[in-house]
Amino acid sequence: MKTKINTLFTLIGLLFFLTTGSVLYAQETDLSPIMNQLSQEQQEMLQNQRKLMLQNREQLRATLTEEQLAILQDQTQTKEQIRKRLRASFSDSQNDLCENQEGQLRQVRNQFRNSLTQGQR
Numbered sequence: 001m002k003t004k005i006n007t008l009f010t011l012i013g014l015l016f017f018l019t020t021g022s023v024l025y026a027q028e029t030d031l032s033p034i035m036n037q038l039s040q041e042q043q044e045m046l047q048n049q050r051k052l053m054l055q056n057r058e059q060l061r062a063t064l065t066e067e068q069l070a071i072l073q074d075q076t077q078t079k080e081q082i083r084k085r086l087r088a089s090f091s092d093s094q095n096d097l098c099e100n101q102e103g104q105l106r107q108v109r110n111q112f113r114n115s116l117t118q119g120q121r
Contacts, residue, residue, distance in 0.1 A: 042112065042115055045108070046112065049109070063091075068089050068090075071085050
């Protein structure tokens with residue numbers, strides 16, 4: 001059971017890193033002052049982006065093989081090495097899924113950036 005939980009947390013962390021990059025790095029800070037400056041539409045856009053990211057993460061997680069899960073559990077390597085090995089082990093469909101997810105996130109981010117007023121930037 002503990003192994004499954006560790007695998008799940010490792011997978012979530014890896015997928016978070018792969019799909020979001022540095023955009024969500026600032027989530028460690030309190031975002032409520034920033035969220036208060038956003039319009040209702042912009043707040044909904046951010047919530048939809050988060051839901052999309054979580055759905056995409058679940059889709060990718062469902063496609064992982066036992067070998068790929070074993071790569072995620074390998075504690076002898078750094079996170080960067082694990083990420084490289086995992087990406088190298090992806091099938092064409094998994095790579096397509098990741099590229100599609102990254103493209104969707106880029107599109108939503110651009111829409112959000114375009115919705116910001118000069119004062120919000």
